[in-house]
Amino acid sequence: MTETREIQRTLDLALRLGEMLLTNGAGAADVTATMSSVAHHLGLRQSLVDVTFTTVQMSYQASPDDPPVTAIRHVRQRETDFDDLTRADHLVRDLLADEIDADEARIRLAQIASTGHRTPRWAVTLSWGAIGAGIAMLIGGDWVVTVIATIAAMGLEILQRYLTRLRLPFFYAQVAGGLFASLLAVGAAAVDIPADPSLVITASIVMLLAGLGFIGAIQDALTDFYITAGARILEVLISTAGLIAGISGGLTVGRLLGVDIALDPGASGLSQFPLVVGGAALSAGAFAFAGYAPSRVLLPIAAIAGVAAGIYLLLAENDLGRAWPAAIAAIFIGVVSYAVAGWAQVPPLVIVVSAIVPLLPGLSIYRGLSLLGAEDYSGILQMITAAAIAISLAAGVILGEYVAQPLRREARRLEHRLAGPRLVGPLRARAVRKVKGS
Structure with missing residues (x-):
């Protein structure tokens, strides 16, 4: 990914996600990890993230010969909105799982930011x-x-x-x-x-x-x-x-x-x-x-x-x-x-x-x-x-x-070791590739 426009669009998406998480009380480490994961998944390797209390900043340099591209967003207001936080978290998971692409992620993020509260x-x-x-x-x-x-x-x-x-x-x-x-x-x-x-x-x-x-x-x-x-x-x-x-x-x-x-x-x-x-x-x-x-x-x-x-x-x-x-x-x-x-x-x-x-x-x-x-x-x-x-x-x-x-990781490993004899259906099934004609 070397086109400046695509780099800016990726940085903008990561920054808006980081701003939403920081606004709703997420820790700086969580915000940094989320922004870095999104940027890396969309093709920006080794991007730099800087999170403070009032700003989120991200920069990327495609090669030593190219000038770095830097973007900043300011956090102007803070509120407790667990619905927005949950929806943003689901958006990141879907994006990293390739269930949605970057364009759909931008649309969903804009909907989260612009939608009012459902509770009167x-x-x-x-x-x-x-x-x-x-x-x-x-x-x-x-x-x-x-x-x-x-x-x-x-x-x-x-x-x-x-x-x-x-x-x-x-x-x-x-x-x-x-x-x-x-x-x-x-x-x-x-x-x-x-x-x-x-x-x-x-x-x-x-x-x-x-x-x-x-x-x-x-x-x-x-x-x-x-x-x-x-x-x-x-x-x-x-x-x-x-x-x-x-x-x-x-x-x-x-x-x-x-x-x-x-x-x-x-x-x-x-x-x-x-x-x-x-x-x-x-x-x-x-x-x-x-x-x-x-x-x-x-x-x-x-x-x-x-x-x-x-x-x-x-x-x-x-x-x-x-x-x-x-x-x-x-x-x-x-x-x-x-x-x-x-x-x-x-x-x-x-x-x-x-x-x-x-x-x-x-x-x-x-x-x-x-x-x-x-x-x-x-x-x-x-x-x-x-x-x-x-x-x-x-x-x-x-x-x-x-x-x-x-503890949760060890419980999953134990589940795999103790997963057999099953009374009905598999506890955790893997996808099986079918052979033509079978």
Whole structure:
């Protein structure tokens, strides 16, 4: 392939695929591997790929005597759209399997980029309400707290969608979300609603943390993409700082009005085990639905999240701290998600990001804010605990993926060795070339 036009068309296809994957939270290593595979399959050997947080760049030089051809695309917006991510993943698989050619791949990619969401907006808002209800159940809230958390979650979704349309930086959207949640809790406490407002705020913290790039940041750091990892970590820190600023402002307003809600919500115990598992399953499944995940994977995500929350609770109740139980539960998510993703024909990222939502450290962040608001500097330790939990979750999930891949390869080899006597039909048949006249 030496024609400049064909080289540019191939680079453009690979770049658009990389941009779509990066926009929807894929790690830099995954984006680089995908772009390189597509370019190599279409005839560009030894192409160079450079992925940062805001740009994807690709260049190719046909021979030492030819000038290199370079193309760049900028990533201007980021959103969680598991449907687009899944369709782009299927497109790459079909292209590499020669089921479609480059022209059809371009057409399909354009359709993915231009097609709107199939889920109506009101359904997404209701699903965010379900996330709030699930988190409230998870942290031990009663039915009153669950109702308030549901209303708060839907209000947060509407508010942040409006602020996104105004093109405000995400930091201010997080500030507004934290302020809205805390003021709603202050209002509930002011009118003597029989509910623990601190649980409402804790549930809101988890919802505002959901979807941030914890996993992608740690994955980039572990795979030597340090510039992208640093940018993603900075984005997460700024978003979390905005959340903390908003909630702190709401608590301050409450104290000025004589409404003190700096309570310390207790953690759920083993007596609430069914409620914890059910709340985790509901919140994870609802988050996947809000992220436009394919319907076939919603129940598996809910089941994985419920079991992971149960593992976390059992280990945390045995005085193992918070970080190690979170890491072990995340490893479980990573291992199981890899196998379930193959069955459901979705990228593992869809399952991992959704199933990890119930384990996000909202409780530790609120405890830290409550202590700092009371001028107790042990709240800094709670903030460090929250950071440790977040890192444990991301690192544990990625370790689970590393463990699952060789296990799956060995299972396939074992399947071949144990594949015989079959009760009906072959388990894995090879195509047999027929001889003429037979």
